[in-house]
Amino acid sequence: MHETVIEAGRSEKYYWQDLWRFKELLFILAIRDITVKYKQTFVGVAWAIFRPVLTVAVFVFAFDKVAKIENKSDIPLQIIIFTGVIFWNFFAMSFQQVSNSITGNANLVSKVYFPRLLMPISSVAVPLLDFFVGFLVMIPFLIYKGYTPTLNILFVPFFLILSFFASFSLGVIFASLNVQFRDFQQIAPLIVQYGFFVCPIAYPIATIQELSWYPIYQWINPLAGIIEGFRWCLIPNYQYFQWDTIIPSVVFVTITTILSVIFFRKKENSFVDYI
Amino acid sequence: MTVIEAENVSKKYIIDHIKGNAKGNTLSEIVTDNFKNLFTKKDDNEVSHEDFWALKDVSFKIDQGDRIGIIGSNGAGKSTLLKVLSRITEPTHGKITIRGRVASLLEVGTGFHPELSGRENIFLNGAILGMKRQEIKQHFDAIVDFAGVEKFLDTPVKRYSSGMYVRLGFAISAHLEPEILIVDEVLAVGDAEFQRKCLGKMKDASTSGRTILFVSHNLTAVQGLCNKAMFMQKGQLVEMGETNHVLATYLSHVQKTALESWWLTPEEAPGNDKVRLKSIKLLPDFVDNQKHIDVRTPFKIQLEFWNMMDNANLNISLHLNSLTGECIFNIGTESKSFEKGIIYAECEIPADFLNDGSYSISFMVVKDTSTAIHNFEEALIFEIEDYREGTSWYGKWPGYVRPKIKFPIAQLELESIS
Numbered sequence: 001m002h003e004t005v006i007e008a009g010r011s012e013k014y015y016w017q018d019l020w021r022f023k024e025l026l027f028i029l030a031i032r033d034i035t036v037k038y039k040q041t042f043v044g045v046a047w048a049i050f051r052p053v054l055t056v057a058v059f060v061f062a063f064d065k066v067a068k069i070e071n072k073s074d075i076p077l078q079i080i081i082f083t084g085v086i087f088w089n090f091f092a093m094s095f096q097q098v099s100n101s102i103t104g105n106a107n108l109v110s111k112v113y114f115p116r117l118l119m120p121i122s123s124v125a126v127p128l129l130d131f132f133v134g135f136l137v138m139i140p141f142l143i144y145k146g147y148t149p150t151l152n153i154l155f156v157p158f159f160l161i162l163s164f165f166a167s168f169s170l171g172v173i174f175a176s177l178n179v180q181f182r183d184f185q186q187i188a189p190l191i192v193q194y195g196f197f198v199c200p201i202a203y204p205i206a207t208i209q210e211l212s213w214y215p216i217y218q219w220i221n222p223l224a225g226i227i228e229g230f231r232w233c234l235i236p237n238y239q240y241f242q243w244d245t246i247i248p249s250v251v252f253v254t255i256t257t258i259l260s261v262i263f264f265r266k267k268e269n270s271f272v273d274y275i
Numbered sequence: 276m277t278v279i280e281a282e283n284v285s286k287k288y289i290i291d292h293i294k295g296n297a298k299g300n301t302l303s304e305i306v307t308d309n310f311k312n313l314f315t316k317k318d319d320n321e322v323s324h325e326d327f328w329a330l331k332d333v334s335f336k337i338d339q340g341d342r343i344g345i346i347g348s349n350g351a352g353k354s355t356l357l358k359v360l361s362r363i364t365e366p367t368h369g370k371i372t373i374r375g376r377v378a379s380l381l382e383v384g385t386g387f388h389p390e391l392s393g394r395e396n397i398f399l400n401g402a403i404l405g406m407k408r409q410e411i412k413q414h415f416d417a418i419v420d421f422a423g424v425e426k427f428l429d430t431p432v433k434r435y436s437s438g439m440y441v442r443l444g445f446a447i448s449a450h451l452e453p454e455i456l457i458v459d460e461v462l463a464v465g466d467a468e469f470q471r472k473c474l475g476k477m478k479d480a481s482t483s484g485r486t487i488l489f490v491s492h493n494l495t496a497v498q499g500l501c502n503k504a505m506f507m508q509k510g511q512l513v514e515m516g517e518t519n520h521v522l523a524t525y526l527s528h529v530q531k532t533a534l535e536s537w538w539l540t541p542e543e544a545p546g547n548d549k550v551r552l553k554s555i556k557l558l559p560d561f562v563d564n565q566k567h568i569d570v571r572t573p574f575k576i577q578l579e580f581w582n583m584m585d586n587a588n589l590n591i592s593l594h595l596n597s598l599t600g601e602c603i604f605n606i607g608t609e610s611k612s613f614e615k616g617i618i619y620a621e622c623e624i625p626a627d628f629l630n631d632g633s634y635s636i637s638f639m640v641v642k643d644t645s646t647a648i649h650n651f652e653e654a655l656i657f658e659i660e661d662y663r664e665g666t667s668w669y670g671k672w673p674g675y676v677r678p679k680i681k682f683p684i685a686q687l688e689l690e691s692i693s
Contacts, residue, residue: 006362006371028402032388032395039390039431111385112403113362269365272358273288 015265019115026118030125033097037126048133052089056082063202073206075235079147084201086134087230090160091167091223092192093127098171099188102179106275116268117261120172124164131160142234152233159230162246162253166223169256176267180274199223205240218245225249276374278455278486279337279360284369286330286355286510291323329355330366331510337488339375339454342481344497344518345490346525347507348656349633353490356507357381357459360488375454375486378405382459384444389433393424393443396432400447414450421472422446449476455486471670474500492633493671494522495661526567526660534559534657541581547649550640553579553617555654557636569660570677573626576636576655579619588612589648591620593638595629596653603634603675610644630677631661 537554
């Protein structure tokens with residue numbers, strides 16, 4: 001018979017086992033988020049197409065046509081922006097969804113037990129779906145522009161997983177802190193807003209690669225490496241990405257993921273007292 | 276076999292108090308207070324922390340198949356205990372061992388999403404309560420049938436009436452098949468017909484050897500359903516044992532502690548520098564050798580307060596609220612001119628008027644029939660017991676009032692109906 005022992009500060013022996021046992025709930029929460037997002041809309045999931053396309057159009061207008069950003073790479077800015085935005089939307093949305101996953105499910109936290117880690121994990125479903133839709137729109141565009149992706153495209157999952165863990169780890173820390181201090185709810189959108197400009201989304205990395213502080217930048221901005229890797233997968237003969245530049249990102253993401261999960265596990269038992 | 280064993284379980288909360296007069300309610304006051312807090316150092320801010328023990332050294336054993344009713348006044352720690360047992364919050368000290376699969380129902384329709392349809396919510400709520408998809412599918416028709424929502428399965432639940440919402444929520448939980456079921460006050464909702472259905476369902480569950488823990492303010496339901504009861508007060512377990520015995524202890528405790536409160540000097544009394552409460556009493560007019568107020572008992576509410584204002588035109592506005600905070604009635608005295616001193620007011624609540632349940636009295640001292648000087652919230656909390664004659668039904672009698680209104684029924688003429 002299943003025996004449960006409840007004690008203060010007891011690190012639950014069956015936590016990961018429980019997480020697995022509740023996988024159906026994970027699935028259902030994910031479906032819930034997706035269904036709810038497009039409920040009572042006229043065009044439904046088509047929004048997942050409109051959103052990135054419109055965003056890209058506006059950015060191309062602002063950065064390429066108006067601001068006329070200096071493009072030191074040999075790739076048209078439209079391609080740089082499209083690939084950048086699709087990636088960034090995924091990162092930014094999952095980060096924000098994960099950050100709000102605990103407070104957004106407050107009614108569950110205070111009424112029923114399940115491994116709390118389910119909430120941040122399931123909240124990535126919506127950004128993931130949006131990413132796939134955006135990705136499917138982007139490919140024909142690349143082909144149309146004469147940049148038919150090569151077999152490098154097979155590495156997309158690797159960079160997707162890397163960015164998943166990057167947003168997840170940061171988001172999980174925010175989610176746990178957000179329960180007690182809603183300040184983090186205010187900070188998260190700012191990070192997304194500033195991050196867009198700090199990372200090479202709307203401009204090519206070549207523009208900053210020649211700057212003297214670039215080697216430091218590469219280390220303190222682990223996202224830059226992932227974005228470049230993502231572009232390397234999609235754009236043929238993309239020369240601005242070397243595999244060794246991804247090492248800082250992999251190291252960073254691994255460490256933050258481990259730390260964030262430890263942090264979350266330490267905090268999760270007290271969520272209900274503060275929420 | 277012991278299925279739940281709790282040893283010295285305690286749960287502490289820390290409450291912050293902000294001292295001083297910096298507690299405004301208007302937007303400008305809040306803004307200035309917050310700015311003050313922003314610029315003053317932490318220790319200048321007179322924030323004191325108080326430990327509050329929601330549970331203190333609670334130990335008990337529950338055997339398989341027991342149906343335990345947990346009773347106690349508000350704030351006794353009942354809900355905290357259920358939350359600890361269902362692993363929603365962890366205890367500060369102590370240890371609990373549970374053998375078997377637990378399902379807890381702390382709310383009807385936990386996690387229902389208003390935008391999702393009834394069908395989608397059945398699967399969502401089922402999964403949240405720990406049911407497997409297969410189990411939900413298997414019980415799907417029974418759930419829909421029990422809730423009576425066939426026609427609205429594909430309507431978002433935000434368009435459901437509150438009755439339908441509750442019925443659907445309960446129907447799902449009624450089809451849970453855990454070894455241990457933890458239930459908090461779910462019977463406090465829904466109409467009489469539905470409550471009867473719920474009680475029946477819980478009886479079925481208990482006869483199949485399941486262990487049930489049931490928190491309720493409905494003593495009649497506890498009596499009808501539970502073989503044992505736990506009486507909690509101020510976070511401690513006062514008594515656990517055979518239901519009727521524990522209920523008797525509970526009733527004697529509640530009524531002794533709550534029927535009056537008074538203060539000797541204005542300094543320690545609640546209120547502000549204009550008015551302070553001296554005493555509030557509830558005086559029942561018992562017949563025979565009755566010990567508890569029940570639906571038949573008329574009673575008086577007597578108030579005394581210190582008035583520190585000269586030549587003030589005052590009246591009292593009294594609210595009688597249900598424990599869930601809904602106002603049952605509001606009565607006011609006439610407005611009169613008073614000098615400094617003690618002011619007395621009294622009102623009579625007739626017999627056969629309030630239904631059984633827990634009630635609280637709040638009253639406001641009003642100046643010039645327009646300005647509230649002070650609101651004494653929940654100045655008195657009391658319970659009215661059930662008393663029935665000529666019925667064999669023990670479910671919760673619905674409604675807040677239970678007037679004895681003549682309702683004759685008669686046979687008009689004899690006719691043979693074929």
